[in-house]
Amino acid sequence: MGNFLVWVIWFVAAAGCLGSGVAVVSMTNPFYSALALIGNLASLAVLFLLLSAEFVAAAQVLVYAGAVMVMFLFVVAYLGGQADAPWAGGPRLLRGAAVVAAAALLVEIVVVLGLAWGDNLTEPADVSSAFGNPAQIGEVFLTDHLLAFEITSIVLLVAAIGGVVLGTTREKEDAV
């Protein structure tokens, strides 16, 4: 019975994930696209929880669905969300080619994963209930991957400075 419940939760989360993904790509108004992406990130967090990645799921909701998307919604509101129909503009050939290329990419991913891993995906490793909790993540991050941790902090600092530089108003530009 518990197994059945997990399947139901998985199905709802996966359907929400794919449905909101399609909504992000097909909405004309960027504001609705951003709102759909919040739903997408939240259902992905449920999938992360099912894969016993508790800390990553919490970080996903706090950092992504919280901070990043609020910034996004502020910018959309500042720009006054111009509508843009998904199929508008560009040669018809180019649009068809985009659909074909995306479908080809999907098929390639599925085939490569199936060929490389198809036989080995049925028996996941046994993990303790502590797998993926903050203590274990912190230990791995700060011992095995310390360099990556420090480089991440520098990347974020550079991005913050870059955002300030790009956002600074200069009088000349505004007078155009």
Add this chain to the structure above:
Amino acid sequence: MDGPDVGWYLIVAAILFGIGALGVMLRRSPLIVLLSLEIMLNAANLTLIAFARQQGNLDGQVFALAVMAVAAAEVAIGLGLIVAMARRRVPLDVDQASALRG
């Protein structure tokens, strides 16, 4: 493991990646292109975490956290660029932002 095998998660991640790639190639509003990029990054994150669970190894989850930080940096810079475009009265259309074309 209760519930679906890791393969089902990988299929969801692959479809999500395809949807994001379609958005990046099809849409012309830079805001929606950025949102579609986020979908692609998150699909990759789901793959990383699914394989971390499959192998019983936390390295994949740590990599997913690093991807998340890079995605946050990318959004900060991308939104800064879009606001700068809007301020210079460049139309918000990636087909017309061709000043850097070689």
